[in-house]
Each structure stands twice: as C-alpha cells, then as structure tokens.
Amino acid sequence: MVEINTIKNKLKREELYQKQKSAKAKHKRDRRTALQKEESSNPEKKEKRLAENVPNTLENTREFDETIVEEDEEVAADEATDEFAEYFQNGLAPKILITTSKGPSASVYEFATELVDIFPNTHFVKRKAQFEMRHIIEFSKNRDFTDIMVINEDRKEPNALTLIHLPNGPTAHFKLSSIALSKDIEGHGRTSSHKPELILNNFNTRLGHTIGRMFTSLFPHVPEFQGRQVATLHNQRDFIFFRRHRYMFKNSKRVNLQELGPRFTLKLKWLQKGTFDRKGEHEWMFKPEMETSRRKFFL
Amino acid sequence: MSSQRFYTGDEQGLIKAVTITELPPVKVKRRKRNAEPVEPPAKPVPTVETWGVPDREKAIQLMCWDHDKKHLVVARKNGVIQLVDPKDGAPVTEFKQTLAKVDKVDTIFVGLFANSESIITCTNTGTLTVQSIQDRSKSSTLSVGKDICRMRVHPREHHVVATAGKEQELTIWDLGVLLKGPETPKKGKGKSKKESKAPVEEKNGAPYKSKEILANGQIFKAKNVKNDHLDLRVPVWNTDLQFLNQFDITRIAVGTRHHQIRVYDTKGARRPAVDAEVGTMPVVALANGKDASEVVFSDTVTNVYSVDTLTGAILGQYKGFTGVATAMATFTPFEDSTTTHLVTVAMDRCLRVHEMDKTRRLLHKVYLKQRMTAVVVGEFAPYEAPEDEDETGLSARKTSGGSDDENDDDLWESMGKLEDKKLKKRKISKE
Numbered sequence: 001m002v003e004i005n006t007i008k009n010k011l012k013r014e015e016l017y018q019k020q021k022s023a024k025a026k027h028k029r030d031r032r033t034a035l036q037k038e039e040s041s042n043p044e045k046k047e048k049r050l051a052e053n054v055p056n057t058l059e060n061t062r063e064f065d066e067t068i069v070e071e072d073e074e075v076a077a078d079e080a081t082d083e084f085a086e087y088f089q090n091g092l093a094p095k096i097l098i099t100t101s102k103g104p105s106a107s108v109y110e111f112a113t114e115l116v117d118i119f120p121n122t123h124f125v126k127r128k129a130q131f132e133m134r135h136i137i138e139f140s141k142n143r144d145f146t147d148i149m150v151i152n153e154d155r156k157e158p159n160a161l162t163l164i165h166l167p168n169g170p171t172a173h174f175k176l177s178s179i180a181l182s183k184d185i186e187g188h189g190r191t192s193s194h195k196p197e198l199i200l201n202n203f204n205t206r207l208g209h210t211i212g213r214m215f216t217s218l219f220p221h222v223p224e225f226q227g228r229q230v231a232t233l234h235n236q237r238d239f240i241f242f243r244r245h246r247y248m249f250k251n252s253k254r255v256n257l258q259e260l261g262p263r264f265t266l267k268l269k270w271l272q273k274g275t276f277d278r279k280g281e282h283e284w285m286f287k288p289e290m291e292t293s294r295r296k297f298f299l
Numbered sequence: 300m301s302s303q304r305f306y307t308g309d310e311q312g313l314i315k316a317v318t319i320t321e322l323p324p325v326k327v328k329r330r331k332r333n334a335e336p337v338e339p340p341a342k343p344v345p346t347v348e349t350w351g352v353p354d355r356e357k358a359i360q361l362m363c364w365d366h367d368k369k370h371l372v373v374a375r376k377n378g379v380i381q382l383v384d385p386k387d388g389a390p391v392t393e394f395k396q397t398l399a400k401v402d403k404v405d406t407i408f409v410g411l412f413a414n415s416e417s418i419i420t421c422t423n424t425g426t427l428t429v430q431s432i433q434d435r436s437k438s439s440t441l442s443v444g445k446d447i448c449r450m451r452v453h454p455r456e457h458h459v460v461a462t463a464g465k466e467q468e469l470t471i472w473d474l475g476v477l478l479k480g481p482e483t484p485k486k487g488k489g490k491s492k493k494e495s496k497a498p499v500e501e502k503n504g505a506p507y508k509s510k511e512i513l514a515n516g517q518i519f520k521a522k523n524v525k526n527d528h529l530d531l532r533v534p535v536w537n538t539d540l541q542f543l544n545q546f547d548i549t550r551i552a553v554g555t556r557h558h559q560i561r562v563y564d565t566k567g568a569r570r571p572a573v574d575a576e577v578g579t580m581p582v583v584a585l586a587n588g589k590d591a592s593e594v595v596f597s598d599t600v601t602n603v604y605s606v607d608t609l610t611g612a613i614l615g616q617y618k619g620f621t622g623v624a625t626a627m628a629t630f631t632p633f634e635d636s637t638t639t640h641l642v643t644v645a646m647d648r649c650l651r652v653h654e655m656d657k658t659r660r661l662l663h664k665v666y667l668k669q670r671m672t673a674v675v676v677g678e679f680a681p682y683e684a685p686e687d688e689d690e691t692g693l694s695a696r697k698t699s700g701g702s703d704d705e706n707d708d709d710l711w712e713s714m715g716k717l718e719d720k721k722l723k724k725r726k727i728s729k730e
Contacts, residue, residue, distance in 0.1 A: 066666045067648070074668050077353035078311060206648060206668070273646060273670075279556065279581050281623040283646040283670065285601045290621060
C-alpha cells in the first residue's frame with residue numbers, strides 16, 4: 001500500500017485515491033450483498049443481528065435515576081390519594097379554562113384556538129388586565145373548573161404554558177417552543193369534535209409520573225374511538241412533544257396516519273405545590289446547575 | 300462502619316428511619332497522609348425502614364425528640380400527637396387535639412417540643428398547649444395570638460418559648476409565669492437553678508427602654524423595624540425562628556416571608572440587631588449553623604443558603620436541591636470531630652446530608668419516595684475499631700452525653716478530654 005499523500009504528482013495521487021475509494025466501496029457493497037443473501041435464506045440470523053446491534057443513544061445510556069417508578073406500593077398509595085385522585089378515582093370529568101397573559105397578541109389567540117380544539121370541554125376566556133392570577137384561580141374554582149392553562153408570550157410569540165390543576169394544585173410551568181399550527185402543516189386533516197385518545201410516552205420518574213397524570217387529567221376518561229383521533233405527548237430527553245393524528249385503516253393490516261396538528265414542544269421549568277402563587281413552594285425547579293450530564297433526565 | 304440514623308416524616312403520615320453507614324472519615328485521612336494508595340471507600344448504601352400506613356389525614360407536620368431521646372414525638376395533621384418508639388415505630392402514647400378549620404384555612408401545628416414531663420405544641424391559630432405526658436387530663440391551653448408561623452422552645456431553658464408569625468412580632472414567653480395559677484409547672488430535675496435565672500433577669504428591669512408594658516408572661520416582644528425610605532410601615536411576616544445559643548436565650552434569628560434574616564438580641568434593643576435582605580423569595584425554614592455566628596435558611600425556589608448572623612451576609616449556598624427544603628437540622632456526626640453536618644428533607648422527596656465546612660459538599664442523598672415535611676437526627680453508632688480502644692471509648696462516652704439535656708459535669712468532662720487529645724498531638728509533633 002502506497003502512502004497516497006507522499007505522492008507528489010497530483011494526477012497520480014488523485015487517480016490512486018479514487019481507485020482506493022471505489023475499492024473500499026465495492027468491498028462494503030459486496031459484504032452487504034453477501035450478508036443480505038445469507039439473511040434472506042436465514043431470517044433468524046437477521047433478527048439476531050438486529051437485536052444485538054443496538055446503537056448507544058443518550059436515552060439508553062441514561063444515568064441511573066433512583067426515582068424511576070416501577071411497581072411500587074408506596075408510590076401507588078401516594079398516587080391513589082394525590083391531587084389528581086378526583087379524576088382518576090372518582091371519575092370527575094375535566095373542565096378546562098384557557099386564558100393568556102395580559103395584553104395578548106394575535107399569535108397567542110391563534111395558539112389558544114388550537115388548544116381549545118385539542119382538549120374537549122374547554123373554555124377560552126379573554127384575559128382582562130384587572131384580574132390577577134389568584135383572582136382567576138378563585139373564579140375558576142367557584143365555576144368548577146378542574147384546570148387552568150395560561151399561555152404566556154414574549155415578542156408576540158407564545159413562549160410558555162402554565163398548567164394549574166384545581167382546586168389544590170399542583171402548578172406546572174413549561175417552556176413552549178417549536179409551535180406549528182395546523183394550517184402550517186402540509187396535508188393536515190380537519191379535526192372532528194370527538195373525544196381523542198391519549199398516548200403518553202416515557203413519563204417514568206416520580207416527577208414524570210406527576211406530569212403524566214397532570215396531562216392525563218386534561219382529557220376525558222373514555223375516548224370516542226369512532227373519531228380515530230389520537231393526541232400524543234411523547235417525552236424524550238425531558239422535552240415533551242405534542243402531536244395529534246388521525247389513524248385510517250387502509251386494509252386489515254395497514255394503517256395510515258394523518259397529522260391533524262398543531263405541533264408544539266414543552267419543557268418543564270418548575271412544578272409548584274398548590275395553585276399558582278409567585279411565592280409558593282416549588283416541588284421541583286429546573287436550574288442550569290442540575291444539567292451535570294447530557295445523559296441525565298428528570299422526567 | 301459507623302452509622303448515622305435519621306427519622307423523617309412525610310405527607311403520607313409515614314415515619315422513615317434512614318440509616319446511613321459509612322467509614323469514619325478520620326481513618327481515611329490518616330491513610331492519605333501515609334500516602335498509601337487507597338481505593339475510594341465504597342458508597343454506603345442507606346437503609347430505610349418505613350413505619351405506618353399511608354394516609355394523608357395523618358400527614359406528619361412536625362417531629363422532635365422527647366426529653367432523653369427515648370421516644371419520637373410526632374404531630375400529625377389530624378391533631379394527633381404521638382410518642383413513637385424509635386426502634387420499631389410503634390406508637391407508645393397518643394394525645395388528641397382538635398384542629399378545626401378557621402376561615403377555610405386548616406389549622407396546623409407550627410411548634411412542637413417535648414421534655415420529660417410535658418409536650419408543648421402550638422398551632423397557627425395561636426393555641427399553645429402544654430400537655431402532661433404522665434397525666435392525660437393535665438393540660439393547659441394558652442393563646443399567643445393568631446397567625447403564628449413558628450413556635451420554638453429553647454433547647455435548655457424549657458420554660459422559654461418564642462413565637463412569631465404573620466403580623467406577629469417575635470415574642471418570648473415565660474411558660475412558668477404564663478401557667479402560674481392553678482398549677483405550678485415544674486420542668487426537668489436539674490433545671491431549678493436555671494429556671495430561676497430568666498425571671499430574675501426579667502425582674503432586674505426590662506433591658507430595653509420602651510415604656511410599653513409586656514403582657515403577662517412575656518419576657519420580650521420585638522418591635523417592627525423603622526419605616527422604609529418612603530416612610531411606609533414595613534410588613535411583618537415571620538416564617539421561622541431559631542435560638543442561636545444553647546446557653547442563653549438572648550440571641551434569636553428570624554426568617555421572614557419578605558426574604559429578610561433578622562437577628563434579635565433581647566439584651567439590647569427591641570428592634571433587630573441585624574436585619575439583612577437575603578435573596579428575593581420567602582424564607583421557608585431556618586436551622587442553626589455550626590455555631591451562633593451562622594444560620595442556614597431555605598427559600599421557596601429551592602435554594603439553601605448559609606448566613607452570617609453578625610453581618611447578615613450570605614456565606615455560601617448548599618447545592619443539589621431540586622425541591623424546597625422543608626426541614627433542616629444541624630448535627631455533629633462524629634462526636635469527637637469538629638465537623639458539623641446539615642441534614643435536610645425536601646419536597647423533591649429526598650433527604651440530603653451536606654458538610655458544613657467551606658466546601659458545603661453533598662455527602663449523601665437518599666430518595667424517600669414521599670414529599671418530606673420533618674426530619675430528626677437520630678442515634679450515631681460509632682465505628683468500632685478493635686485496635687484503637689481509646690478512641691471508641693471516648694466517642695461512646697460522648698454519644699451518651701450527646702443529648703440536649705446532658706448535665707454540666709458531662710460537658711466539662713468531655714472538654715477536658717479534648718484538651719488531652721490536643722496535648723497528645725502536640726507531643727507527637729514535637730517528637
């Protein structure tokens with residue numbers, strides 16, 4: 001083997017390099033076709049290879065977290081009587097109030113309209129400047145609302161979502177990003193008023209459980225399956241991705257998905273015990289110093 | 300292996316006994332000095348024992364030791380005060396108080412203390428109850444004003460009670476005077492000498508010049524700080540307080556909802572001697588530092604800071620909290636060492652132990668599955684070194700005398716030993 005970069009003639013060098021490159025590619029191609037041939041006759045081998053060859057990702061090399069909940073009586077007992085017990089144990093149907101920060105701009109209204117569309121039994125109320133959050137919480141409690149969503153904006157774009165569970169909290173505050181409204185999604189479907197199904201993914205830790213329960217309690221207990229609408233909250237690396245689809249049965253085996261929109265991403269910033277209070281006690285709060293590793297996740 | 304025990308209380312009414320076992324740090328240091336390659340000691344696995352059945356109505360609000368650390372005293376949400384055996388968590392005795400809702404607000408316990416004879420409790424409605432442990436029927440109730448946020452009893456002078464709250468200035472009460480009348484309270488055996496001290500001090504003329512007459516039983520009542528630069532009254536909302544000194548009652552630190560740490564010197568003025576703004580969020584809990592010159596406080600945005608009580612400056616922050624630290628306690632882990640440790644329980648369901656030196660290092664973190672509300676420092680089982688009998692003997696003796704109510708002899712004895720040790724060291728160095 002000649003050291004290509006020691007050859008002084010540029011033409012010769014290029015020629016050799018190309019030769020070497022194509023030989024390498026051919027070798028790879030040959031290896032792969034041979035493997036393919038072998039595996040087509042022996043599908044078990046392929047399965048074995050795929051099972052063994054798992055690439056390392058941030059998720060599967062996640063740092064050990066003792067708070068991940070697995071079959072735990074104590075946690076189950078805790079959750080059986082927590083703030084969401086009214087929804088989970090007693091079957092209280094959710095009733096949601098959506099409002100904005102003071103003096104909202106058009107984009108916030110647009111986003112609020114989408115949120116109203118997502119959650120059944122939702123009421124949008126225009127925010128009036130004379131009412132503080134504590135007043136709104138009090139009013140909503142009197143009107144039997146179970147949750148309040150407040151959309152906050154910055155530079156005329158929605159940038160945060162605060163979820164308040166009523167009557168006894170908790171309050172979660174999320175950073176809101178990557179918003180794509182339905183109309184911006186190419187080939188999106190039109191929504192129907194059916195109660196959607198809900199998919200929650202990867203809310204594994206104790207904190208994640210609380211957040212997951214919080215989201216669950218925003219949706220009605222029994223979905224209307226004829227609507228074939230699914231709302232997904234997928235947690236990956238502490239980012240919660242919201243997507244909404246309609247599934248369509250192509251034939252008895254295949255299913256197509258049609259995206260309905262909107263899309264947005266949430267990231268938990270803090271969780272407060274009790275209803276929103278600026279001076280309230282935080283059960284969990286994100287701080288930059290907590291990011292000690294890229295493989296550490298909290299939800 | 301030496302081990303340290305903690306007892307925690309949580310919102311589900313469970314008591315958890317956490318035992319943290321570790322190699323004594325002294326030993327490790329010595330090895331390092333000899334420059335032998337030492338592997339880092341294996342991370343100790345804390346053991347957790349859980350007592351009780353989950354029930355939110357029995358949520359634990361406060362916990363403390365009784366007189367000689369025989370029983371844990373637990374105050375629960377449903378008004379039950381239990382004496383619990385620290386070995387197996389079995390309730391020994393129970394006292395029931397009715398906590399009625401006032402103006403849609405739950406009545407909660409804000410102070411709990413027990414000595415050999417009685418349990419002293421206080422609720423946020425200002426009902427101070429002195430319940431005799433031996434005689435169930437013997438209890439007296441006093442009112443110390445409404446919206447009380449914290450009541451604490453001086454660790455040595457058990458008749459000195461301090462209260463503070465929302466629009467309630469720091470007030471120090473003398474239970475001896477308060478309870479005078481039908482019954483004469485008699486606290487701990489060897490206490491009679493000290494007990495007489497404080498009233499004398501009071502009789503010697505109020506140390507402050509104000510003409511305001513103290514109500515019956517009050518030793519001291521603080522005065523609000525001066526108006527601000529707009530000549531507006533500064534609102535009062537004290538959230539927690541701590542007696543700074545074990546031996547006298549005059550220095551008290553107070554944390555407020557308006558993020559101030561105030562240190563009162565009752566010998567001096569009625570206004571605080573130190574009034575410092577710390578951070579921007581309300582103070583949740585306050586704990587003593589390693590000595591009277593330091594207090595540790597936690598705020599609602601999960602910070603825990605150490606504050607100098609002489610200047611009011613923040614000395615440093617304890618890191619690692621993801622939830623509000625709801626209860627804190629300081630303790631000396633190895634009785635013959637000079638280090639102090641800070642144990643905290645937080646809303647993020649963890650118990651943490653920090654070192655209270657300049658590094659403020661996180662030593663242990665134990666996940667306890669519940670939102671914790673109370674913590675009590677339990678027994679320390681010393682490291683049993685077979686080859687070094689002297690040291691174990693010393694530490695064992697000190698453990699036995701480590702309780703709040705050790706008598707003076709014990710204290711002097713232990714101090715004498717410390718000197719001996721220093722001398723020894725010096726001798727060695729000279730050699």
